[in-house]
Amino acid sequence: MSPMNNPQDLNPSSLKSRFTTRFLRALTKINGQKPISSSSPREMFQRYRRIKVAADKSMAWSVRSRRTWSRAMLWKLRSRYSCRQASSSRRSSVRTSTIIKSRQAKTSHEKENKNTTTGQDEVGFVVQADKLRKLVPGGEAMDLCNLLGETAHYIKCLTTQVQVMRKIAHFYSL
Amino acid sequence: MSSRRSRSRQSDVSRITDHQITDLISKLQQLIPELRGRRSDEVSASKVLQETCNYIRSLHREVDDLSDRLSQLLASTDTDSAQAAIIRSLLM
Numbered sequence: 001m002s003p004m005n006n007p008q009d010l011n012p013s014s015l016k017s018r019f020t021t022r023f024l025r026a027l028t029k030i031n032g033q034k035p036i037s038s039s040s041p042r043e044m045f046q047r048y049r050r051i052k053v054a055a056d057k058s059m060a061w062s063v064r065s066r067r068t069w070s071r072a073m074l075w076k077l078r079s080r081y082s083c084r085q086a087s088s089s090r091r092s093s094v095r096t097s098t099i100i101k102s103r104q105a106k107t108s109h110e111k112e113n114k115n116t117t118t119g120q121d122e123v124g125f126v127v128q129a130d131k132l133r134k135l136v137p138g139g140e141a142m143d144l145c146n147l148l149g150e151t152a153h154y155i156k157c158l159t160t161q162v163q164v165m166r167k168i169a170h171f172y173s174l
Numbered sequence: 175m176s177s178r179r180s181r182s183r184q185s186d187v188s189r190i191t192d193h194q195i196t197d198l199i200s201k202l203q204q205l206i207p208e209l210r211g212r213r214s215d216e217v218s219a220s221k222v223l224q225e226t227c228n229y230i231r232s233l234h235r236e237v238d239d240l241s242d243r244l245s246q247l248l249a250s251t252d253t254d255s256a257q258a259a260i261i262r263s264l265l266m
Contacts, residue, residue: 044246047245048242052238055241121219128223131223131224131227151202152205167264
């Protein structure tokens with residue numbers, strides 16, 4: 001039938017089905033929150049934000065704390081929520097400064113090692129690795145091996161997320 | 175004598191780590207549609223990382239676009255029957 005389905009998806013506890021269930025539940029909640037009759041740009045934007053956060057949160061929750069990136073994303077979502085609720089920014093700033101310190105220690109250490117061997121490629125490698133750290137949740141505090149492993153898993157989850165969202169949009173537009 | 179031993183141990187450690195890293199990078203290469211078909215010795219490590227960054231950025235953009243599309247569709251659908259159909263098709 002559809003090339004997207006494979007035997008693994010029949011498993012109700014597969015990542016795809018866990019994400020789908022959670023995300024659909026979140027969409028129902030968002031849909032029920034407000035009668036969406038008017039479509040002022042501000043309301044449209046808010047709804048878009050809520051859906052995006054729901055998608056990321058559903059994916060991170062489906063992975064739970066088994067991965068560094070999902071833990072980092074859940075932490076970020078939670079702290080953003082609590083910042084909006086109350087002014088508990090002190091906790092997040094302490095955490096951020098320790099992450100930045102460990103990141104500076106790690107990248108300067110890596111740069112030292114890379115500069116002893118010659119070649120543009122090593123320097124390009126470190127530059128790209130730093131860019132990657134910014135894209136993967138929690139990447140700033142990871143060493144290189146962890147970063148590469150987490151990136152692979154993060155990409156797999158992102159592609160699942162996109163697959164499911166596309167399918168949902170297709171069905172909603174029928 | 176001791177300095178020579180410690181130096182060789184250091185290079186042993188870095189050889190193991192380099193091999194690990196090369197392995198992880200080739201695994202990453204297989205996940206990226208741009209680079210999937212090519213042999214791992216053809217593509218430099220920094221190129222793999224660069225394409226990985228581009229791929230993740232494009233996936234983020236897709237999630238954004240789909241969220242936007244869903245926010246527009248959400249208003250105008252009968253979600254319950256749609257959801258039943260979605261679950262049936264995705265999980266069976």
